[in-house]
Amino acid sequence: MTTFFPIELICPVCGTEFDSQTVGSCGFASKRTDFRPNYWGANPVSHFYHDCPTCGFCAPEKMFDSEIVSKEFIKQIKQMGPLKKTSWEENLTRKIERAMRCLELMKEYKIIEINKFTLANNWINAYWWANDRESELRFANIVLGYFKEVYKQEQVPEGQILEILYLRGEINRRIGNIEKANELFDHVLELAQDLPDQSKIASLAYQQKTDPQEIL
Structure with a gap:
């Protein structure tokens, strides 16, 4: 069974205070052979990441404690803009992809220390929960690219x-x-x-x- 509880967040990019929900508990009945969990009850993945309704910054909860002073980073986030809300499946795909882009930018601007193995293990959520074949192929190739690179560099x-x-x-x-x-x-x-x-x-x-x- 999946449970959620409310949290309050302050966006480290634009300062907006907003309400969100995080995962209290979740479990899965089985896994696909690519290790994607088949969850009991509601799919919790959307609540692994939180998106600011003002500027569109999206990341795991702990990243909202980051100190962000890079003007260029802030500019790039604001250029993305807030996420558009459509169907649940499309919202999930867009939200995960936005979170991954934000993590990559945070790494690029040295706001956080995150290795490519960890990025691969986050990007795989985008592949697992892609809402169409085109997105699935695109995200699969991103994941495969990261995993191939870290394997060659002996970082696994x-x-x-x-x-x-x-x-x-x-x-x-x-x-x-x-x-x-x-x-x-x-x-x-x-x-x-x-x-x-x-x-x-x-x-x-x-x-x-x-x-x-x-x-x-």
Whole structure:
């Protein structure tokens, strides 16, 4: 069951005080094979991020405590403007994307310290909850780009290397890049031969290569 509770926030960009809601509790009944949770009750993801109704700054709650003095950053946020409200699905897609753009700008202007692995793990929400195929493909490629980069730079935590390789394979499979997906699944299987504690992710890679399923 998903629960929410009200919070009051002050936008660090324009100073607007506004009410929002944050997640009190949530749980999921299952996961897709790309690890997207299938939540019990209401989808809480929209409440992971909060958008200022005046300037459009959007970010996780803790980012609203940031001290923002960069005039260029503030200018770029205000140029985006407040988010337009349409259908729930489209609102969610736009809100997550706006939050990701704000996080990237906060990193660029050194307002926060956030690595690309963390950005990838945030962008994946945009891919998971995209409201149309075009958005899904666009966000998938952003996630894949970040994961590929951090893997090459050896920035993936050691215990998550095979999981991220598998996830890259599964995202590629879901967007139609079957050859690349199978290449990544094979890499998981190869590395797992010397890692008996990784047998579960190896079995999943084999399954998604030979008999793909949608739900774990």
